[in-house]
Amino acid sequence: MSGPGEVSVSGLLAWAQAELGAHSEARTDAMVLLESLVGISPASVYARPGHALTSCQVLEFKAAIDRRCTGEPVAYIVGERAFHELNLQVDRHVLVPRPETELIVDEVLELAPAEAFTLLDLGVGSGALALAIAHARRDASVTAVDVSIDALAVAAANAAALGINVEFIESNWFADLPVQTFDFIVCNPPYVRSQDPHMQSLQFEPQLALDGGIDGLDSIRAVLADAPGFLRRGGRLLLEHGYDQASAVAGIAAQSGMLVERVLIDLAGHQRVTIMSRTDD
Ligand SMILES: C[S@@+](CC[C@H](N)C(=O)[O-])C[C@H]1O[C@@H](n2cnc3c(N)ncnc32)[C@H](O)[C@@H]1O
Numbered sequence: 661m662s663g664p665g666e667v668s669v670s671g672l673l674a675w676a677q678a679e680l681g682a683h684s685e686a687r688t689d690a691m692v693l694l695e696s697l698v699g700i701s702p703a704s705v706y707a708r709p710g711h712a713l714t715s716c717q718v719l720e721f722k723a724a725i726d727r728r729c730t731g732e733p734v735a736y737i738v739g740e741r742a743f744h745e746l747n748l749q750v751d752r753h754v755l756v757p758r759p760e761t762e763l764i765v766d767e768v769l770e771l772a773p774a775e776a777f778t779l780l781d782l783g784v785g786s787g788a789l790a791l792a793i794a795h796a797r798r799d800a801s802v803t804a805v806d807v808s809i810d811a812l813a814v815a816a817a818n819a820a821a822l823g824i825n826v827e828f829i830e831s832n833w834f835a836d837l838p839v840q841t842f843d844f845i846v847c848n849p850p851y852v853r854s855q856d857p858h859m860q861s862l863q864f865e866p867q868l869a870l871d872g873g874i875d876g877l878d879s880i881r882a883v884l885a886d887a888p889g890f891l892r893r894g895g896r897l898l899l900e901h902g903y904d905q906a907s908a909v910a911g912i913a914a915q916s917g918m919l920v921e922r923v924l925i926d927l928a929g930h931q932r933v934t935i936m937s938r939t940d941d
Contacts, residue, residue, distance in 0.1 A: 667718050669700055670709035675723045689734050693724045696738040697701065732864050744792035748818050753810035755848075755869040757788035760926040763933050764846050764898045765792045767924060771896060772797060772844070779803070781826075782833055782847040782883060785869060787815030789846050790826045798825075804840070805831040808868055833879075834886040841892035848900040849879035876902055880909060884916040888938050896921070896937055903930035910934070 673690055680686035691702050700716045713721075724737050729935050735741040735756040740749050743757040744765050749758055768779070776799040781790035784804035794802040804826050806812050819826050831837055850869055852859060853876040862870055872878050880901060889899050897918065901909050903926075910920045918936040928934035 666712040668709065669705055669711045669713060670823060672713060672718060673705065676721070676823075679725050679729055680778065689728055692724070692734055693728065693737060694721060696740075697721060697724050731861060733924060736864060741786075741819055743786075743788045744796075746788075746792055746795060746818075746822060748786045748788060748791070749814065749821065750786050751814060752864060753808065753866060754786040754814045755865050757786055760928075760930075760932050761788060761848050761900060762792070763924050763926060764789055765796070765847070767898060767933070767935065768793055768846060769796055770890070772800070776800060777843040778841075778892075779844040779846065780842040781805070782845065783807075783869075783879075784815045784828070785811050785848075785850055787818040787826070789848065790815070790907060791818055791822060791824050794826050794848070795822065801885055802826045803829060803837075805829045805833070805837065807832050808866070811866075811869075814926045833882055834890055837890065839889075839892055841895065843892055843895045845887060845895070845897045846899075847883055847897070849883055851876045851900070851902045851905060872902075875908075877908055880905070881912055884909075884912050884918055887936075888917040888940075889936055891919060893938060893941050896935055899932060899934050899936065900932060903928075903932065904936060906931035914939075 676690040677686045680689060694700050697720050727737050728734060733756050735750050736752060740747055741756050743772055744762050747758060778801045779793060780880055782802040784790050784806045790802050790804035794800055804815060809830055812830055816828050829837060851872040852870045852873050854874055899909065906923050913936050916940050919939045921935045921937055923931045924933040
């Protein structure tokens with residue numbers, strides 16, 4: 661129990677929720693920060709709400725809440741984010757992996773043959789796609805590129821920490837890749853419109869990971885233009901895009917020699933991932 665002048669865990673959580681009021685997930689955020697930074701789990705909050713915290717713990721937690729109040733993602737404050745079956749280290753050089761991107765992992769694992777296959781991840785960021793797939797299929801030969809050397813460093817550190825084998829290459833999309841073809845190409849490119857009002861709430865994440873130009877489709881055009889040359893006949897390209905971009909993607913694909921097979925819907929009901937093959941398959 662907390663004594664006079666001491667701060668109880670429930671008191672601190674109430675303060676945090678009041679501070680974070682504007683955020684819809686205030687309590688969840690506060691609980692995650694409490695567990696990760698102070699080492700107190702939700703179960704022990706419920707079991708011992710009067711537990712007194714040390715002044716060090718209070719200071720550390722309050723500093724984290726102050727950061728969250730500025731809009732900084734919880735993942736950057738705690739330095740990690742769960743993705744598929746992995747826990748990935750993240751920092752401001754990489755996009756925080758999103759749950760909808762897991763659609764690509766599940767679909768590749770569904771489509772993948774029983775025997776070994778090759779896969780290219782374009783714009784690897786934290787390593788989310790490349791590492792989740794290489795983790796689930798240890799026999800796959802996975803190559804991952806990014807134009808950001810800082811993102812590549814984060815992805816490579818995650819690969820080393822998790823003991824997963826991926827080849828990392830610094831490249832502007834396909835430009836610096838040796839000529840070759842892959843069974844799968846996966847890509848979650850920057851696809852937010854430069855003037856999209858949501859950009860403001862995404863200010864902590866790298867512009868390079870988000871900004872898709874005026875119509876949000878610059879990177880998608882660049883990737884699709886060269887994709888047929890790097891996809892083996894019978895191979896598949898799985899591309900994430902904005903909730904309202906599926907038909908634009910289909911148009912760009914048709915002009916680039918790619919054929920849309922299917923569009924995957926995310927948990928919010930949005931068309932989120934387009935699966936394509938070569939038109940000359
Ligand atoms: C939306 S993030 C995706 C990160 C990760 N794949 C994920 O799903 O969480 C896009 C990534 O593409 C990278 N990128 C942007 N422009 C690029 C380019 N021209 N060539 C290669 N990668 C690029 C960014 O650095 C960023 O890491």
